[in-house]
């Protein structure tokens with residue numbers, strides 16, 4: 001999600017898309033069997049940028065040169081709002097969609113990784129796992145979500161993971177094979 005996110009001063013902004021996010025998160029999504037990777041931005045120029053990058057790796061030279069990368073970026077869907085993505089997914093599952101927000105801050109009512117893992121295994125609903133950019137998802141967004149996932153904690157005060165790292169760690173926690 002590139003909007004609504006916070007800037008350094010806590011104001012709500014629309015952040016720019018980072019090319020690396022598209023590749024790394026698409027590859028992690030494909031690795032863990034995620035059905036779709038929604039890139040949310042209301043900015044037309046940013047939507048065009050994402051479409052251009054994805055087209056290169058799915059229809060253009062990149063797709064022929066690197067089929068594995070094509071398979072990952074085929075998951076990418078650009079939408080101008082999360083509500084648009086929810087509406088689209090809702091039709092695929094009889095019991096609808098649950099939005100799961102993520103953030104680095106501890107919150108009382110957080111969904112634990114192992115509980116999320118169990119909900120996913122039950123496979124009764126579609127779950128939209130939402131990551132922020134810039135300085136993170138807004139409070140209003142997080143409060144409106146169906147769940148807030150517990151934060152990844154390294155055990156030290158420093159907790160500033162990139163969205164790419166956070167997505168990979170969480171996907172492994174909730175979908176990965178853990179012998």
Ligand code: SAM
Pocket residue numbers: 102103104105130131132133134135136137150151152153159160161162163164166167
């Ligand atoms: N510009 C930054 C970058 O390069 O990725 C964007 C940072 S953005 C705030 C990081 C996002 O990753 C957060 O909005 C949240 O969704 C997720 N995230 C970061 N740290 C996390 C943590 N400790 N636990 C859970 N999610 C985390």
